[in-house]
Amino acid sequence: MAEQQKLPSRSENYPEWYNQVVLRAGLADYSPVRGCMVIRPYGYALWENIRDALDRRFKATGHVNAYFPLFIPMSFIEKEKEHVEGFAPELAVVTHGGGKKLEEPLVVRPTSETIIGHMYAKWIKSYRDLPVLINQWANVVRWELRTRLFLRTMEFLWQEGHTAHATAEEAEEEARRMLDVYEDFLHNEAAIPVVKGQKSEIEKFAGALRSYTVEAMMGNTWALQAGTSHNLGQNFAKAFNIRYLDRNNELQYVWTTSWGMSTRVVGAIVMVHGDDQGLRLPPRLAPIQVVIVPIWRKDVDKTPVLDTARQVEQRLREAGIRVHLDDREEHTPGYKFHEWELRGVPLRVEIGPRDVEQGQAVLARRDIPGREGKTAVSQESIVQDVRTMLDTIQQAMFDRAKRFMEENTHTVSSYEEFKDVLSTRGGFIRVFWAGTDEDEIRIKEETKATIRCYPFDHDGSEGTCFYTGKKTNRVAIFARAY
Amino acid sequence: MAEQQKLPSRSENYPEWYNQVVLRAGLADYSPVRGCMVIRPYGYALWENIRDALDRRFKATGHVNAYFPLFIPMSFIEKEKEHVEGFAPELAVVTHGGGKKLEEPLVVRPTSETIIGHMYAKWIKSYRDLPVLINQWANVVRWELRTRLFLRTMEFLWQEGHTAHATAEEAEEEARRMLDVYEDFLHNEAAIPVVKGQKSEIEKFAGALRSYTVEAMMGNTWALQAGTSHNLGQNFAKAFNIRYLDRNNELQYVWTTSWGMSTRVVGAIVMVHGDDQGLRLPPRLAPIQVVIVPIWRKDVDKTPVLDTARQVEQRLREAGIRVHLDDREEHTPGYKFHEWELRGVPLRVEIGPRDVEQGQAVLARRDIPGREGKTAVSQESIVQDVRTMLDTIQQAMFDRAKRFMEENTHTVSSYEEFKDVLSTRGGFIRVFWAGTDEDEIRIKEETKATIRCYPFDHDGSEGTCFYTGKKTNRVAIFARAY
Numbered sequence: 001m002a003e004q005q006k007l008p009s010r011s012e013n014y015p016e017w018y019n020q021v022v023l024r025a026g027l028a029d030y031s032p033v034r035g036c037m038v039i040r041p042y043g044y045a046l047w048e049n050i051r052d053a054l055d056r057r058f059k060a061t062g063h064v065n066a067y068f069p070l071f072i073p074m075s076f077i078e079k080e081k082e083h084v085e086g087f088a089p090e091l092a093v094v095t096h097g098g099g100k101k102l103e104e105p106l107v108v109r110p111t112s113e114t115i116i117g118h119m120y121a122k123w124i125k126s127y128r129d130l131p132v133l134i135n136q137w138a139n140v141v142r143w144e145l146r147t148r149l150f151l152r153t154m155e156f157l158w159q160e161g162h163t164a165h166a167t168a169e170e171a172e173e174e175a176r177r178m179l180d181v182y183e184d185f186l187h188n189e190a191a192i193p194v195v196k197g198q199k200s201e202i203e204k205f206a207g208a209l210r211s212y213t214v215e216a217m218m219g220n221t222w223a224l225q226a227g228t229s230h231n232l233g234q235n236f237a238k239a240f241n242i243r244y245l246d247r248n249n250e251l252q253y254v255w256t257t258s259w260g261m262s263t264r265v266v267g268a269i270v271m272v273h274g275d276d277q278g279l280r281l282p283p284r285l286a287p288i289q290v291v292i293v294p295i296w297r298k299d300v301d302k303t304p305v306l307d308t309a310r311q312v313e314q315r316l317r318e319a320g321i322r323v324h325l326d327d328r329e330e331h332t333p334g335y336k337f338h339e340w341e342l343r344g345v346p347l348r349v350e351i352g353p354r355d356v357e358q359g360q361a362v363l364a365r366r367d368i369p370g371r372e373g374k375t376a377v378s379q380e381s382i383v384q385d386v387r388t389m390l391d392t393i394q395q396a397m398f399d400r401a402k403r404f405m406e407e408n409t410h411t412v413s414s415y416e417e418f419k420d421v422l423s424t425r426g427g428f429i430r431v432f433w434a435g436t437d438e439d440e441i442r443i444k445e446e447t448k449a450t451i452r453c454y455p456f457d458h459d460g461s462e463g464t465c466f467y468t469g470k471k472t473n474r475v476a477i478f479a480r481a482y
Numbered sequence: 483m484a485e486q487q488k489l490p491s492r493s494e495n496y497p498e499w500y501n502q503v504v505l506r507a508g509l510a511d512y513s514p515v516r517g518c519m520v521i522r523p524y525g526y527a528l529w530e531n532i533r534d535a536l537d538r539r540f541k542a543t544g545h546v547n548a549y550f551p552l553f554i555p556m557s558f559i560e561k562e563k564e565h566v567e568g569f570a571p572e573l574a575v576v577t578h579g580g581g582k583k584l585e586e587p588l589v590v591r592p593t594s595e596t597i598i599g600h601m602y603a604k605w606i607k608s609y610r611d612l613p614v615l616i617n618q619w620a621n622v623v624r625w626e627l628r629t630r631l632f633l634r635t636m637e638f639l640w641q642e643g644h645t646a647h648a649t650a651e652e653a654e655e656e657a658r659r660m661l662d663v664y665e666d667f668l669h670n671e672a673a674i675p676v677v678k679g680q681k682s683e684i685e686k687f688a689g690a691l692r693s694y695t696v697e698a699m700m701g702n703t704w705a706l707q708a709g710t711s712h713n714l715g716q717n718f719a720k721a722f723n724i725r726y727l728d729r730n731n732e733l734q735y736v737w738t739t740s741w742g743m744s745t746r747v748v749g750a751i752v753m754v755h756g757d758d759q760g761l762r763l764p765p766r767l768a769p770i771q772v773v774i775v776p777i778w779r780k781d782v783d784k785t786p787v788l789d790t791a792r793q794v795e796q797r798l799r800e801a802g803i804r805v806h807l808d809d810r811e812e813h814t815p816g817y818k819f820h821e822w823e824l825r826g827v828p829l830r831v832e833i834g835p836r837d838v839e840q841g842q843a844v845l846a847r848r849d850i851p852g853r854e855g856k857t858a859v860s861q862e863s864i865v866q867d868v869r870t871m872l873d874t875i876q877q878a879m880f881d882r883a884k885r886f887m888e889e890n891t892h893t894v895s896s897y898e899e900f901k902d903v904l905s906t907r908g909g910f911i912r913v914f915w916a917g918t919d920e921d922e923i924r925i926k927e928e929t930k931a932t933i934r935c936y937p938f939d940h941d942g943s944e945g946t947c948f949y950t951g952k953k954t955n956r957v958a959i960f961a962r963a964y
Contacts, residue, residue, distance in 0.1 A: 040548055
């Protein structure tokens with residue numbers, strides 16, 4: 001973390017810039033197991049803040065946490081036809097345990113609809129038992145060949161919500177509610193704007209009736225699916241025989257949903273907000289919101305500067321602000337500025353001898369480089385000033401990301417134009433769409449762009465499909481995606 | 483959870499009593515995968531409180547969290563000789579991934595010294611990098627044949643701390659510090675007294691120099707190892723080549739520790755505190771600290787009783803007390819009393835028409851059955867009264883458990899007496915001990931009792947070994963154990 005070499009340029013080599021930021025900021029490291037990563041303390045502290053912010057929202061909407069086994073019998077995965085087709089190629093399989101070959105191989109969970117479905121069939125008897133609103137925080141494994149730190153790893157951490165309802169309407173309402181929860185979290189905590197919408201048949205979850213998604217735009221204009229919520233209809237209820245006695249004493253299948261968000265979100269935060277100096281973390285999620293850098297040259301200044309820095313540190317900490325005082329003596333202030341910029345701390349407080357004399361301190365915003373982002377404030381009012389500034393930074397980061405997404409969302413009226421825009425400008429391409437599954441696959445093969453979603457915000461008006469020329473009132477957003 | 487059959491008697495069939503309490507209180511359920519369990523929402527909420535109480539203590543002692551991969555290359559496990567001997571028989575092995583046979587099998591982590599050692603060798607370069615104080619919250623897998631809910635399961639949740647230090651003294655200090663943290667947690671949060679001590683050579687962790695333990699006494703007088711802390715010396719440092727440049731620019735091996743506490747602690751809480759009515763949860767960890775049961779017979783009383791109950795609920799909640807109002811209309815108050823007793827809620831608040839009239843409520847303690855545990859309090863002072871009562875219950879539960887442990891700790895002066903006490907009275911048998919490893923193994927074979935620890939509280943005085951007749955100043959505690 002102490003290296004002070006220059007980062008690769010974000011505009012010249014985005015993938016390498018991303019890797020270097022993740023590694024050098026101390027978020028994660030490669031592991032000796034191909035495709036797995038190590039989440040380092042700074043990255044894990046960020047994940048803890050993400051987890052807590054989501055968990056509060058899940059509990060506020062009536063959900064409780066539970067924990068289901070890591071291992072799933074192979075036969076369970078095979079019970080839902082689409083599910084096994086989707087997941088079979090990605091499974092890690094335990095064949096030996098305690099020195100013996102197992103009679104039935106165990107799958108390391110890639111997702112838990114099947115084993116949770118089995119338990120729900122045991123637990124749910126009557127309409128009085130519904131709804132069941134359970135979430136699980138867990139690790140899952142999907143055998144990926146091309147992995148990238150946080151974005152696509154063989155093992156990742158996530159939450160998976162699994163709910164069961166008496167009616168189709170309630171399940172649909174739940175799936176949509178949790179999509180709104182994800183949007184709210186991304187918007188208000190991660191400062192990431194999203195497009196909400198429905199997945200195409202090709203892109204939906206294996207086993208879902210309908211999949212919903214929140215799609216975010218990364219700094220290179222590619223899309224990233226930041227969270228998904230699935231209305232599973234009665235597919236898993238029928239595969240696992242989850243039934244309840246209704247008020248008329250008749251047996252009915254339940255309706256289920258599932259929804260998930262993972263450590264991928266850490267990658268999204270890096271890619272949406274980062275710049276050539278490194279990470280920029282949104283204040284609400286930053287493990288360190290404020291770093292204090294004391295500055296002195298003459299020995300005589302050291303004690304008064306450090307004393308003042310410690311007083312400010314204590315006052316900020318007591319006000320509930322996550323603050324760190326960098327009082328290392330082996331590094332220069334310039335070195336420290338560089339390091340904390342790389343690590344994305346939203347606000348730096350500089351305190352030098354003149355500041356001590358004048359009872360002030362200098363706040364330097366991470367999101368606005370140079371003099372423009374600096375303000376001198378009185379030590380007296382510093383707690384309130386820092387708090388206000390953190391809110392301002394949070395909002396400014398969201399506004400910038402939103403502007404970026406809007407500026408890079410294009411409309412086209414022909415496939416030629418589509419290919420041209422995609423190769424020259426990239427971004428989200430928002431079009432009327434009346435194509436078939438086969439058309440969608442062909443476009444992916446020819447351009448690598450996929451349908452990210454049918455956005456909810458389309459007003460229903462009719463237009464001409466850019467690909468088929470047919471009239472339609474369906475709108476799709478295409479993009480290259482992670 | 484709604485069954486109101488009688489529990490098996492704790493004194494007549496302790497194992498079955500334990501299983502039924504865990505299942506009927508809704509803490510956990512059996513899973514379709516042999517040896518794995520499902521932690522149900524009520525049990526998981528208890529685990530969340532345990533986790534948070536431990537995590538606060540880890541952070542207060544300077545530790546940070548991180549996350550390391552679930553899979554470990556088989557070759558890593560083999561690098562430390564004692565480690566592989568200890569763990570090889572218990573491994574779950576992934577041999578296939580993504581549809582192909584793997585070149586090197588992957589082990590599902592049984593514990594993470596090896597993979598963390600590998601990363602520490604990469605991260606630690608200089609004395610400036612030390613100490614490294616990392617903890618991980620994770621699931622681990624050990625292939626167990628005879629499993630019991632929470633106490634011994636194939637997969638379990640735990641935390642594992644892994645630290646690296648510049649000197650032997652610092653490592654020893656850390657291992658002892660974390661044992662004190664476990665004792666503090668068990669004492670002050672779980673209301674469980676423990677004996678702290680060192681493990682015998684036979685019982686120590688595979689790969690440790692010295693293992694320390696906190697041993698608790700269950701309700702049937704058996705012992706349970708509630709947490710362990712290991713001074714690993716330089717064993718893993720040498721196996722994984724973890725070295726640093728000291729202040730004289732010379733390469734030195736680091737000294738490491740590891741320490742862990744798991745979901746087993748939930749089982750300990752059930753077994754230490756439970757009674758024939760079910761669970762008794764210590765207030766500091768209880769997911770629900772207070773349940774309010776409104777009582778009315780005549781329709782005219784319903785609204786005033788429920789209104790008062792809701793007001794009390796709101797005031798308790800606002801005071802930060804975890805409170806639940808049981809306003810179900812399909813069950814009688816008696817049914818509800820029984821259910822919340824089974825589920826171990828420490829304090830019940832009863833509110834009936836007369837209480838409304840008189841501006842009072844009745845507090846009923848879970849830890850003292852019947853009239854003796856009931857107190858009428860004024861609604862005005864109820865928040866303070868409940869808070870005081872919860873503290874009183876917490877202390878009373880600890881005191882009772884401590885008295886029980888003391889009353890069931892015996893001394894003996896011969897092996898004959900040892901066997902007699904063990905078979906008639908059980909408990910901890912505290913003896914002078916000068917036996918060999920072979921003696922220890924023979925005693926285990928003949929009596930099933932093992933050395934739980936060499937307790938730290940022995941004053942160093944000399945006595946006669948009950949088994950060998952030799953003079954010694956070493957004291958051991960023997961017991962049957964989970």
